[in-house]
Each structure stands twice: as structure tokens, then as C-alpha cells.
Amino acid sequence: MKTLAAVLRQEREPRPYASSRPLRLEELDLADPGPHELAVRIEAAGVCHSDLSVINGHRPRPLPMALGHEAAGVVTAVGSDVQDVREGDHVVLVFMPSCGACPACAAKKPTLCVPAAKANGAGSLLSGARRLVGGRGESVHHHLGVSAFAEHAVVDRSSAVVVDPDLPLDIAALFGCAMLTGFGAVRNTAAVKAGESVAVIGLGGVGLAAVLGAKAAQAGPVVAIDPVPAKRALALELGASHAVAPEDAVAAILEATGGLGVRWAFEAVGSTGAMRQAFELAGRGGAAVFIGLPPSTAELTLPAVSFVGESKSAIGSYMGSANPQEDIPFLVGLWRAGALPVEKLKSHTIALADLNEAMDRLADGAAVRQIVLPHSALPHGGLS
CATH class of the missing domain: 3.40.50.720 (NAD(P)-binding Rossmann-like Domain)
Structure with a gap:
């Protein structure tokens, strides 16, 4: 299928990013999910310093790369080996998948998963595959196994935590990075x-x-x-x-x-x-x-x-030091009990076209958590 995504092709572009525009919206080909993967319609994505650190060169990554790593969405397809997630499930996406078999995973420390760290560094999914292809026929790298600044994404099953459908997805996205971290x-x-x-x-x-x-x-x-x-x-x-x-x-x-x-x-x-x-x-x-x-x-x-x-x-x-499959439901439970006002972290709501301006605000310290709504009708420059 086709998906619109924010792609970085050159790091260390000069500021302001609103002028240099390091992130460009491109129509990419997104392959079907592999056996242990999910296809997800991205409904909300948070803008984080880990995205900015790729743009400014502080955390070099293989390019071109579709950025974004904190998100929530709805599952649209499941791989043949996935038994516990269904189409239509709502999921929070997390930026560290886990293999489930290495010593760290066996010790219930999935954030230290060695194969996952290797895959994230290589800009691939946990399987080693890349599911994004650019208009020139070139492979586009995944950002931390998610690439959420997009309309759709394919992720490893372990990068997704199923949540109840009544949890607002613009709030759910914040549990995937900011709250976990x-x-x-x-x-x-x-x-x-x-x-x-x-x-x-x-x-x-x-x-x-x-x-x-x-x-x-x-x-x-x-x-x-x-x-x-x-x-x-x-x-x-x-x-x-x-x-x-x-x-x-x-x-x-x-x-x-x-x-x-x-x-x-x-x-x-x-x-x-x-x-x-x-x-x-x-x-x-x-x-x-x-x-x-x-x-x-x-x-x-x-x-x-x-x-x-x-x-x-x-x-x-x-x-x-999280175990996302356990910790995200725990945090959502606190939110439901009124003990965790996560929604107060949202400072802006933006469209995909506003991402470069969002990176300027982030670099200037002028935002807390900006939420991208990839399918919204927000006008360019729209803020909540």
C-alpha cells in the first residue's frame, strides 16, 4: 500500500528547520507485514527529542529514514504467526521491540534486548527486514522499529501493546515513550x-x-x-x-x-x-x-x-527500565483512576506538514509534547 511519511534524507540541516525543512513528506510503498508483524494505521504520534537528535546529528542513524517513534493507532493487518492481536485492536507503539529469547529478555529486561538494539541501530524491524520503499526504489529505514510520522506503519508484534478502544489515541501515544521513560x-x-x-x-x-x-x-x-x-x-x-x-x-x-x-x-x-x-x-x-x-x-x-x-x-x-506489555496497562490504570493526568503534557496538536516547525519549538524548549494527527484536517500551522 501507499503511505505518506516524514522522511529525513540529510542530517545537520541548518536551523530554523521551518526554512531548511529537513523532514519532507513523501509517498512511500509500505509492504505487508511479515509473519511476526502488524500493520497499523497511525492515529497519533508524539514529537520527542529522540526524533530531533537524529535530525541534528546527535544520534546518527542510517538514512534515508522515516522518523517518529512514540505513537498509537489501530491494527489493520496481522502477520501469519501473530495469534494474540486482531485487526481493529488499538495499540500503543513502543520504540524498543524485544526478541523474547536473549538473556535480557529472559531476565524480563526487554529494554536491554540485544537483537532489538542491533535492529534499531540498523534502521530495520526486529526481523532485519525493511518494509518501506521510496519513490526511487530505494529502501527507507525505520526509526526505532516504528516510523510513526506517517499515515501507516508496519511494526514487530513486540513493538505494540494492545489497549482498550475507549482510551483516546492522542493520549495513548504518550504512554509509548514519555510516560514509560x-x-x-x-x-x-x-x-x-x-x-x-x-x-x-x-x-x-x-x-x-x-x-x-x-x-x-x-x-x-x-x-x-x-x-x-x-x-x-x-x-x-x-x-x-x-x-x-x-x-x-x-x-x-x-x-x-x-x-x-x-x-x-x-x-x-x-x-x-x-x-x-x-x-x-x-x-x-x-x-x-x-x-x-x-x-x-x-x-x-x-x-x-x-x-x-x-x-x-x-x-x-x-x-x-520498563516491561511495556506490563507497564503500559499499569499506567493506563492510573490514568483511569485520575492519578495520572497525562493529557496535561500535550502542548500542541499538529498535522504532518507542521513537523519541521514542531522541531524548532522542541529545540527552543517551547513545547512539552506535540501530538501529530496524521489523518486530521488540521490546516498547516494548526495548533490545538
Whole structure:
């Protein structure tokens, strides 16, 4: 079948992207799903820094590539070996498939699946196949096994989590990356306990999801850190006890913790500066949890003596150490109970044609989560 998709053919195009237009809408041929795959009509997709990091060259990927990795949609076809998903099922798509057989999968750590990581790096589906073909007859790579900035996609079965059809798909999309990554870092990676102090650096969709996770864990105090006043205000609305600019973080945390520093400092920016700050804000016996993806060439220097002399830790958290097939239903349950106002993370609703402008807003820190509606009648430049 034919599908319209946002394709990147050249990274590191100059900003503003509204002018250089690195993402171009192209009509691609989309093959039928393989034996362990699904065809999905994409109904909503979130715009994330992991998309921007491919465009700006921070995370090099094979090109051309159809971008987008956080999404929800409706299954339109199932492969011959798929027994537990049917046409018409509503699904949340996740950016890390899992083979189910490697040591990581056997240990119920699917985010560390080695074959999946290899496939994502190669721009293929988990089977090694690519189902997208461009107008010149060339293979177009998949982004993190999803390629959601499109009308339709083919994904591995393990990249999809079935959800109830009454869950609004524009909200459902946020569970596939932002909520898994941010909330999961708090719940799974750190296992934050009630009464433990928390700082969150960077209040995009992932950082605010970490704030929601800290609130759900009954942590306190919860200090939210970001240079953008509107994001700080939203963090307070979502449950942070304090919200400050980065330059005020040290003083605010010392005051909030009685001079101790926080037990957990979550970094959700993807910069070495923010990672260093997270480590500095952690108190004795505390830990910095790194959620954001920095450029692939970046290196981080931390004071070695603090690991022993202060018993500090630095922990990486990929996709919130999640098991999506279990964690997404859990998170949806919290949303249904009114304990997880995920819809408040949506800052813009856009059409596929607005993706370059959306990347400018993301790079400028002017958006939380922008939701693409591939089949909408939104005019170019339309915002909710």
C-alpha cells in the first residue's frame, strides 16, 4: 500500500528547520507485514527529542529514514504467526521491540534486548527486514522499529501493546515513550520510596512524566528544574513541591532538604551539563539517574572521590527500565483512576506538514509534547 511519511534524507540541516525543512513528506510503498508483524494505521504520534537528535546529528542513524517513534493507532493487518492481536485492536507503539529469547529478555529486561538494539541501530524491524520503499526504489529505514510520522506503519508484534478502544489515541501515544521513560525511571530504575527527596532536571514530556512518577510514589520534596517558567508552573500543577530555574537549583534544594541534597536526581535533558548538575544535587548516599540521551560523542567527567567518599551513584535508565506489555496497562490504570493526568503534557496538536516547525519549538524548549494527527484536517500551522 501507499503511505505518506516524514522522511529525513540529510542530517545537520541548518536551523530554523521551518526554512531548511529537513523532514519532507513523501509517498512511500509500505509492504505487508511479515509473519511476526502488524500493520497499523497511525492515529497519533508524539514529537520527542529522540526524533530531533537524529535530525541534528546527535544520534546518527542510517538514512534515508522515516522518523517518529512514540505513537498509537489501530491494527489493520496481522502477520501469519501473530495469534494474540486482531485487526481493529488499538495499540500503543513502543520504540524498543524485544526478541523474547536473549538473556535480557529472559531476565524480563526487554529494554536491554540485544537483537532489538542491533535492529534499531540498523534502521530495520526486529526481523532485519525493511518494509518501506521510496519513490526511487530505494529502501527507507525505520526509526526505532516504528516510523510513526506517517499515515501507516508496519511494526514487530513486540513493538505494540494492545489497549482498550475507549482510551483516546492522542493520549495513548504518550504512554509509548514519555510516560514509560520518565515515570519508569522513577518507578523501575530507582524504585523511589515514599518520603524520599527527588529533583527532576528538564521538564519536557519525559521530565514531567518523572514528576508524575515522583508524585505517585509519594516522594517529597520534589524539586522541578527548568529555565522555562511555563514548564515550571506545569510541574507544580502536576505535583512538584518546588519549581526553580537551573541557576537557583542548588539553593532551593539545600533549603528544601535541610542542607542534605536529594536522594534521587533525575536528568531528562540529554546534556552533559545537566548530567553533572544531577550528580552534584544528589546528597550523600544519593544517586543521579540519567534519562536523557546526550550526543553519541559526548563524554562525561564526574568527581571520582564522590563515588566512594559520599557513596554517590550514577545510574542509566533506558526507556524507564520498563516491561511495556506490563507497564503500559499499569499506567493506563492510573490514568483511569485520575492519578495520572497525562493529557496535561500535550502542548500542541499538529498535522504532518507542521513537523519541521514542531522541531524548532522542541529545540527552543517551547513545547512539552506535540501530538501529530496524521489523518486530521488540521490546516498547516494548526495548533490545538
